[in-house]
Amino acid sequence: MTTSTDKRQRPHDTAPTLRSTVWLYFSVFTLVILILIWFFQIVTLDKYYELSKRRKIVRTSMKISSVFDDESPKSVEELVEELAYKNGMAIAITDWNGNIIVSSDYMSGQSVFLKENSYLLFEYRNRLQKDSDSAIYEVFQNERFGTTELLYGNILSYRSITAPGYLLFINAALEPIGSTEEIIKEQFVIITVITFIIALLITTALSARISGPFTNITASASRLAAGDYSTHFEAGSYLEINELADTLNYAATEISKVDSLRNELIANVSHDLRTPLTMIKAYAEMIRDLSGDNPEKRSEHLAVIIDEADRLSELVSSLMELSKLQSKGSELKREWFYCHEFLNDILSRYTVLQESKGFELRLETDSDLRLYADRAKLSQVMFNFINNAVNYSGDSRLIIVRQKNLPHAVRIEIQDFGLGIPKEKLPLIFDRYYRVERTKRDIVGTGLGLSIVKEILEQHGYRFGVSSELGSGSTFWFEIKLGQEREDEGSKKGTKLHS
Numbered sequence: 001m002t003t004s005t006d007k008r009q010r011p012h013d014t015a016p017t018l019r020s021t022v023w024l025y026f027s028v029f030t031l032v033i034l035i036l037i038w039f040f041q042i043v044t045l046d047k048y049y050e051l052s053k054r055r056k057i058v059r060t061s062m063k064i065s066s067v068f069d070d071e072s073p074k075s076v077e078e079l080v081e082e083l084a085y086k087n088g089m090a091i092a093i094t095d096w097n098g099n100i101i102v103s104s105d106y107m108s109g110q111s112v113f114l115k116e117n118s119y120l121l122f123e124y125r126n127r128l129q130k131d132s133d134s135a136i137y138e139v140f141q142n143e144r145f146g147t148t149e150l151l152y153g154n155i156l157s158y159r160s161i162t163a164p165g166y167l168l169f170i171n172a173a174l175e176p177i178g179s180t181e182e183i184i185k186e187q188f189v190i191i192t193v194i195t196f197i198i199a200l201l202i203t204t205a206l207s208a209r210i211s212g213p214f215t216n217i218t219a220s221a222s223r224l225a226a227g228d229y230s231t232h233f234e235a236g237s238y239l240e241i242n243e244l245a246d247t248l249n250y251a252a253t254e255i256s257k258v259d260s261l262r263n264e265l266i267a268n269v270s271h272d273l274r275t276p277l278t279m280i281k282a283y284a285e286m287i288r289d290l291s292g293d294n295p296e297k298r299s300e301h302l303a304v305i306i307d308e309a310d311r312l313s314e315l316v317s318s319l320m321e322l323s324k325l326q327s328k329g330s331e332l333k334r335e336w337f338y339c340h341e342f343l344n345d346i347l348s349r350y351t352v353l354q355e356s357k358g359f360e361l362r363l364e365t366d367s368d369l370r371l372y373a374d375r376a377k378l379s380q381v382m383f384n385f386i387n388n389a390v391n392y393s394g395d396s397r398l399i400i401v402r403q404k405n406l407p408h409a410v411r412i413e414i415q416d417f418g419l420g421i422p423k424e425k426l427p428l429i430f431d432r433y434y435r436v437e438r439t440k441r442d443i444v445g446t447g448l449g450l451s452i453v454k455e456i457l458e459q460h461g462y463r464f465g466v467s468s469e470l471g472s473g474s475t476f477w478f479e480i481k482l483g484q485e486r487e488d489e490g491s492k493k494g495t496k497l498h499s
Contacts (some may be wrong), residue, residue: 018214022207023200031045031197034192041108041184049177050150054137056087057152057170061135064091064168068156075101090171093156098122101166107173124213136318139174148174213241217248229256276308283308332374332459339403339410339480340368342375346382347401359390359397366405371480377456378480384416384449385476394418409463411480417473421466428453429466451480 016024040048061084068076076093084091084104092103098121124136135154142149149171156168189473213236223231232254233245283301291297347361354361382401387398396417404411421429430450457464464478 003315018211019204019207020312024201026203026206027196028054030195034188034195037191038188042181042188045177045184048138050174053150053172053174057089057137057172060087060089060091060170061152061168064093065154065156068093068166073102080104088172092121092123092169092171093126094167094169096125096165096167098125107171120151121167121169124151124169128153128167148176150174159397173318209237212236213238213245217241217245221248224252224255229259264470268345273312276312279308280305280312300316316354332377334372334374336370336372337375338368339371340365341380342371343382343401343403343412346379346386349383350386353390357397358394359399362398362400363402364400365403366410369410369482371410372484373460373480374456377460381453381456381478382412384415384453388449388476389414389416389418389474392416392418395474396472406479408483409481411477411479412434413475413477415473415475420470420472421468421474422470426468 063083064076064079067079080091080093080102081104083089084106088106090103090105090107093101095101119279127136135152138151140149141147150173152172153166153169156166204288216234220231220233233248233252235242235245283304287298287301291301296356343363343365347363350359350361353359386399386401393399393416398417400413400415402413402415404413430453454464460481462478462480464476466474466476468474
């Protein structure tokens with residue numbers, strides 16, 4: 001048999017998995033790194049090697065230039081010897097006529113500068129004489145030794161304006177690196193293979209570690225969708241996964257509560273519909289079989305039928321009203337009215353209750369204010385709050401309706417001194433069909449009053465709530481905003497509070 005969850009459409013089934021995506025990204029990253037290594041270690045190795053030699057020659061020239069005019073000839077000679085030995089170069093300092101003043105050769109006799117009467121010395125001198133602001137740097141092919149060399153020349157110092165100065169020449173060999181390149185290429189192939197194997201292992205482990213918790217969460221979510229509200233979402237090793245698991249666990253708990261409330265709602269509605277129907281049927285049969293010819297009994301039985309029909313009508317009306325409010329099918333009809341007149345009108349409806357049942361409804365007001373709201377719906381709120389207080393006032397039978405003026409609102413409180421509400425039950429008090437334990441007196445009503453109150457006040461955008469202490473009674477309240485005539489009607493949600 002195919003369940004409804006098996007038939008779910010999965011529009012993202014063609015999307016790549018997290019595991020394959022992680023592997024792909026890591027592989028691309030590895031490939032980019034290898035390409036960069038290939039580029040710098042093989043493709044540009046010759047140029048980079050030459051550039052490195054050039055920088056070394058320039059640094060050597062700067063060191064010699066910085067001490068040439070200040071140090072003794074012996075110190076300069078020692079420095080030239082040290083730098084030539086350290087860097088494998090040939091260094092020569094000459095006068096303007098080409099006579100070598102200081103020299104050092106660590107190029108195994110290959111230096112083209114240090115040959116006797118080297119034509120390069122004179123050629124470079126003439127070029128420097130024409131452009132004294134620029135150093136000469138060239139790559140030279142030494143055919144005698146079959147080598148490539150770097151040649152550098154620069155003016156080292158001027159002794160005076162008229163006297164000629166000194167010239168610095170540096171010669172360095174560029175070692176052949178062809179064999180080195182071949183070795184690097186062979187090693188690079190091996191490194192590439194090893195790197196991809198390591199990348200595969202790492203991404204496999206990493207993707208399993210990342211995707212594992214998501215896979216578990218997906219499986220748990222499927223069980224939740226199938227109706228298993230006891231499903232627990234396991235946390236993982238990462239903060240984001242833990243937050244997701246906590247959110248889904250909270251959602252599962254709330255869905256479970258909603259499902260329980262739905263079942264309770266169905267049971268309550270079924271019971272509340274069945275009870276008056278059963279009574280109506282029973283008394284109708286009694287009239288037919290027993291009291292049809294007895295006017296007194298018949299009237300009594302008909303009265304019961306009428307009462308139960310009224311109760312049934314009230315329940316259906318409440319359900320329709322709640323459904324209409326929740327579907328936002330009811331628009332607010334705001335109007336101006338005065339607070340004192342509104343409250344007095346509400347309490348005047350309970351005169352019969354006070355006289356016949358011994359209730360005391362006390363009104364405590366602040367200074368009168370002009371309000372702008374849907375008066376009819378606020379009257380419905382007040383009736384539901386007061387009826388609730390009547391039902392749960394216990395033996396006290398005192399109910400206080402209180403007006404408190406706040407800076408930006410008028411707060412209306414309905415206080416009873418009955419059973420009170422347990423603290424853990426306060427968040428549920430505005431849910432449909434929620435009732436606290438009954439008093440000794442039968443409680444009348446549909447169980448939908450406070451739920452209707454919630455919808456009306458949220459539609460107005462009013463704050464509301466309840467404070468209660470077990471055994472001492474409860475205070476339900478709401479706040480009517482002042483200066484709300486320019487606000488969008490119903491554009492803001494109410495805020496439910498409890499304490």
